[in-house]
Amino acid sequence: xxxSDNDPPKKHRVEIGRDFEKQAALFFEQNGFEVxxxxxxFGHKEIDIIVRKDQLIVFVEVKSSATGQFGHxxxxxxxxxxxNLTQAARAYLIEHEISGCDLRFDLVTFVDGSLEHYPxxxxxxx
Numbered sequence: 001x002x003x004s005d006n007d008p009p010k011k012h013r014v015e016i017g018r019d020f021e022k023q024a025a026l027f028f029e030q031n032g033f034e035v036x037x038x039x040x041x042f043g044h045k046e047i048d049i050i051v052r053k054d055q056l057i058v059f060v061e062v063k064s065s066a067t068g069q070f071g072h073x074x075x076x077x078x079x080x081x082x083x084n085l086t087q088a089a090r091a092y093l094i095e096h097e098i099s100g101c102d103l104r105f106d107l108v109t110f111v112d113g114s115l116e117h118y119p120x121x122x123x124x125x126x
Contacts, residue, residue, distance in 0.1 A: 017064060
């Protein structure tokens with residue numbers, strides 16, 4: 001699908017996305033979490049941020065939208081995205097030999113630059 005004249009170039013969108021991921025990571029740090037990884041990849045699947053606080057590991061998905069014109073960014077976390085995040089999270093736990101921790105999937109959205117945090121936003125797919 002071709003982009004319209006109003007769409008920012010892909011490189012610019014990626015840079016904006018990375019900036020929001022940095023802001024989200026800082027938000028977690030300010031709330032007592034340790035950032036373990038950013039942009040952790042398993043094949044073509046990626047977890048934006050992985051944080052830890054005591055025995056809780058949180059896998060964080062970050063979504064943003066310049067305006068609410070095309071719906072809330074949370075609406076872009078569909079079943080396929082949840083399945084991909086679940087697969088990547090399982091691979092992360094295996095690769096890092098992590099067990100006995102509580103796990104959670106959080107969503108951080110930015111609408112017009114404003115951070116919204118949704119703890120325990122969705123459950124892992126089966």
